[in-house]
Amino acid sequence: MTSIHRHDTxxxxxxxxxxxxxxxxSEIYERYWDRLFVxxxxxxxxxQEAEECVQDVLYKLWRLRETLHIENDDLSGYLAVSIRNQxxxxxxxxHRERLRVAEYETTDAGHPSPELVLIAKExxxxxxxxxxxxxxxxxxxxxxxxxxxxxxxxxxxxxAISENTVxxxxxxxxxxxxxxxxxxxxxxxxxxxxxx
Numbered sequence: 001m002t003s004i005h006r007h008d009t010x011x012x013x014x015x016x017x018x019x020x021x022x023x024x025x026s027e028i029y030e031r032y033w034d035r036l037f038v039x040x041x042x043x044x045x046x047x048q049e050a051e052e053c054v055q056d057v058l059y060k061l062w063r064l065r066e067t068l069h070i071e072n073d074d075l076s077g078y079l080a081v082s083i084r085n086q087x088x089x090x091x092x093x094x095h096r097e098r099l100r101v102a103e104y105e106t107t108d109a110g111h112p113s114p115e116l117v118l119i120a121k122e123x124x125x126x127x128x129x130x131x132x133x134x135x136x137x138x139x140x141x142x143x144x145x146x147x148x149x150x151x152x153x154x155x156x157x158x159x160a161i162s163e164n165t166v167x168x169x170x171x172x173x174x175x176x177x178x179x180x181x182x183x184x185x186x187x188x189x190x191x192x193x194x195x196x
Contacts, residue, residue, distance in 0.1 A: 061082070104128075
């Protein structure tokens with residue numbers, strides 16, 4: 001059966017998707033399924049998991065269609081980032097399950113496994129990027145409080161601003177960082193870095 005949107009551009013498909021057009025989602029599925037699957041399968045090495053990742057990405061695309069923000073309506077770029085994030089989350093989940101089964105055993109006399117080190121590095125890179133993207137004042141407040149361990153009062157005194165302003169910046173920083181990371185990544189961040 002020929003899709004009614006076969007000749008539409010990606011930008012037109014995004015517009016129609018936002019208008020609850022299920023046929024637009026079907027066309028996106030037809031157009032992008034294979035390449036999303038190849039990316040996921042290459043990184044996961046498991047066709048079934050790769051298929052689930054692609055399904056999750058497309059389901060999320062449909063579920064968030066009304067509030068969807070795609071930079072310059074670049075559907076291809078959006079889907080590429082989405083599938084990479086989905087694969088990362090799947091690998092993180094896989095690793096956490098292994099840790100649970102192994103009761104958090106470590107290799108080489110207490111050294112973390114290479115996979116855990118890789119995940120921790122990737123998480124740290126994402127956190128650093130999110131912090132660097134904060135507005136300047138907000139970033140400074142966050143770094144003084146969270147990275148140098150200063151109290152709200154100490155930060156306020158050092159920067160000559162009110163304690164309420166410090167609290168506002170901390171709230172905004174936490175919200176912006178959370179929003180820039182997928183929920184599962186944020187939970188992993190809390191687990192790996194703040195539960196030590």
